[in-house]
Amino acid sequence: MAEQSTQEQADHTSTVAKHYNELQESGLEKRKESRIFHLRNFNNWMKSVLIGETIQTVCRQSQERVDLSVLDICCGKGGDLLKWKKGQISKIVCADIAETSVEQCHSRYQEMVDRARNDRGPNRIFSAEFIAADCTKKRLKDMYKDSNMSFDIASCQFSFHYCFESYPQAKLMLQNACECLKLGGYFIGTTPDSYEIVRRFRDSPDHRAGNDVYSVTFCGEDVDNIPLFGAKYDFHLEGVVDCPEFLVYFPVLEKMAEEFGMKLVYRKPFDEYFAEKSEMGEHRALLGRMSALECYPPPEGTALVGNCPEDYKDTEIGLNKLKDEDARPEDLKRHRPARVGTLSQAEWDASTIYLAFAFQKVKDINTGKLWTEPNSKERSRKRHSDQHTDTAECSDKQQKTS
Numbered sequence: 001m002a003e004q005s006t007q008e009q010a011d012h013t014s015t016v017a018k019h020y021n022e023l024q025e026s027g028l029e030k031r032k033e034s035r036i037f038h039l040r041n042f043n044n045w046m047k048s049v050l051i052g053e054t055i056q057t058v059c060r061q062s063q064e065r066v067d068l069s070v071l072d073i074c075c076g077k078g079g080d081l082l083k084w085k086k087g088q089i090s091k092i093v094c095a096d097i098a099e100t101s102v103e104q105c106h107s108r109y110q111e112m113v114d115r116a117r118n119d120r121g122p123n124r125i126f127s128a129e130f131i132a133a134d135c136t137k138k139r140l141k142d143m144y145k146d147s148n149m150s151f152d153i154a155s156c157q158f159s160f161h162y163c164f165e166s167y168p169q170a171k172l173m174l175q176n177a178c179e180c181l182k183l184g185g186y187f188i189g190t191t192p193d194s195y196e197i198v199r200r201f202r203d204s205p206d207h208r209a210g211n212d213v214y215s216v217t218f219c220g221e222d223v224d225n226i227p228l229f230g231a232k233y234d235f236h237l238e239g240v241v242d243c244p245e246f247l248v249y250f251p252v253l254e255k256m257a258e259e260f261g262m263k264l265v266y267r268k269p270f271d272e273y274f275a276e277k278s279e280m281g282e283h284r285a286l287l288g289r290m291s292a293l294e295c296y297p298p299p300e301g302t303a304l305v306g307n308c309p310e311d312y313k314d315t316e317i318g319l320n321k322l323k324d325e326d327a328r329p330e331d332l333k334r335h336r337p338a339r340v341g342t343l344s345q346a347e348w349d350a351s352t353i354y355l356a357f358a359f360q361k362v363k364d365i366n367t368g369k370l371w372t373e374p375n376s377k378e379r380s381r382k383r384h385s386d387q388h389t390d391t392a393e394c395s396d397k398q399q400k401t402s
């Protein structure tokens with residue numbers, strides 16, 4: 001692959017920063033009218049589950065009282081702040097290249113602090129710091145207020161792919177995400193699945209895939225000979241994203257992450273992740289609360305967001321299967337439900353180009369120390385003693401969750 005000039009590279013990062021800086025934040029009413037209202041909620045649900053489960057995992061494996069610290073790399077306008085609040089973290093550092101987004105993230109945080117102050121109940125809010133920087137070109141550790149800062153979780157949502165523009169950028173981004181993680185800590189994220197995107201490119205004569213909500217267009221010349229870095233494609237998502245992005249070849253990411261002491265825990269395409277998590281009661285309930293799925297058939301007086309019957313063909317097939325003669329006996333016990341939650345096919349196709357991943361820090365590369373899972377006996381002893389010391393906090397916690 002031909003080397004990219006520094007000028008060309010600078011142009012890509014500034015194009016991305018400019019795009020996100022200029023992106024207007026629309027109010028809830030406007031968002032409700034959007035063709036991708038449910039898709040955005042669905043993607044948000046994916047993040048909520050990923051973030052919530054990671055927090056639970058860190059709490060479970062911790063032997064100390066947990067004061068969780070988080071790095072939100074490419075935080076955007078702070079769309080995940082509430083998720084972190086729900087997880088009762090203690091500290092967050094938010095970083096993003098787009099200055100305007102960082103300012104909006106800061107204001108959003110300030111509003112949360114003000115609201116918490118006005119709340120009557122004890123409603124602890126985490127402390128926060130904000131950094132406007134290109135996380136692929138600047139070392140974040142040099143910018144933290146406390147240079148010894150360490151994190152339990154680093155999170156990079158819908159953004160990691162920007163760093164695969166070049167090897168040095170990918171390396172620095174990974175260093176930023178991983179070098180200050182505590183041993184046993186996690187680096188989690190959501191990013192486009194290069195296998196899925198390339199499959200879609202190869203299935204199309206003009207190396208372009210998409211529908212009325214999204215499109216991906218390959219910018220290279222040879223779809224059968226894709227470079228490991230700088231494999232650019234243009235991504236468009238209805239009113240939200242219109243930027244150059246880069247394919248992340250996961251085996252390379254895995255190898256590079258090893259150099260920072262990280263081990264892949266899982267890498268799951270969104271369809272697989274959804275199938276697994278939506279079966280779990282608490283996550284299922286959240287799907288409803290977040291309006292992550294559309295009601296099908298639509299309630300009276302409302303219209304479906306999809307533009308054509310094809311958008312709901314699979315939903316119809318699924319519904320009809322339940323009353324089919326060939327249906328399994330256990331399915332026949334149920335009859336065709338009056339209404340189900342679904343996504344239009346176009347939104348589903350847009351969402352399923354993504355995957356969720358989690359890496360764990362299993363080695364401190366400076367000291368060589370390895371992570372060992374605390375054994376269950378130690379954990380239960382710790383939990384037992386916490387139950388005694390936490391009695392005073394119990395009523396406080398119950399208020400927050402009710």
Ligand SMILES: C[S@@+](CC[C@H](N)C(=O)[O-])C[C@H]1O[C@@H](n2cnc3c(N)ncnc32)[C@H](O)[C@@H]1O
Pocket residue numbers: 013016017020073074075076077078079080095096097098101133134135136137156157158159162241
């Ligand atoms: C799709 S948005 C996701 C924002 C947020 N993580 C979320 O899930 O809502 C992508 C974000 O990545 C940020 N970004 C892109 N390239 C970056 C870079 N090199 N350094 C830091 N942030 C970057 C953009 O400014 C934008 O806020």
